[in-house]
Amino acid sequence: MSHVTFAVAxxxxxxxxxxxxxxxxxxxxxxxxxxxxxxVTDEIRQQNGFVHGGVVSYAADNALTFAGGYALGQAVVTSEFKINYVRPALGARLSARAGVVHAGKRQAVCRCDIFCIDADGEKLCAVAQGTITAISEPR
Incomplete structure (x- = not known):
């Protein structure tokens, strides 16, 4: 469990x-x-009007890392992750929700669902999984 508070995170x-x-x-x-x-702003959309895949990937990577950091309770980095885009990311907001599947002493495997949110609700647009690794000290 993390020793980092929500405010510090x-x-x-x-x-x-x-x-x-x-x-x-x-x-x-x-x-x-x-x-x-x-x-979701015009600056993060690609040519077809969808949120750029790199931004969706950013959201997944960061959410995975925060979930892994919470579980490991120390400075962490992403050691690997994969993402599956399941529908174009359209809407007013992007939400990346991640949790820990398994945590050891130095690594945590985490999963993330990424949703697009608009006035009609939310739709799953991508899923990701990654391994988060503790590092000795932040650089």
Whole structure:
């Protein structure tokens, strides 16, 4: 279990320049999972109007890392992850919800569902899984 508070976790996210650039926000950070949200703006869409796959991937990667960090309770990095895009990402907000599948002493396998949210509700647009690894010290 994490020794990092929700407030500190939010500060960690805000220390990432790209996260600030796209308006990402950590809205949940708890033992049952984490949730990262960001507004869908024209600047993050690709040529067909969908949220760019790289931004969907960013949301998954960061949510996976925060979930793994919560479980491992120390500085972590993503050592690998994969993503499956299941529908075009359309809507007003993107939500990445991640949780731990299994955690050991130095690694956690995590899963993330990424949703697009609009006035009609939410739709699953991607699923991801990754391995999060503790590092000796932040760099």
């Amino acid at each position: 939010r500060q960690v996210l805000q220390s990432q320049p790209f996260s600030r650039l796209i308006g990402a926000e950590l809205v949940r950070y708890a033992d049952d999972g984490v949730e990262l949200q960001l507004p």
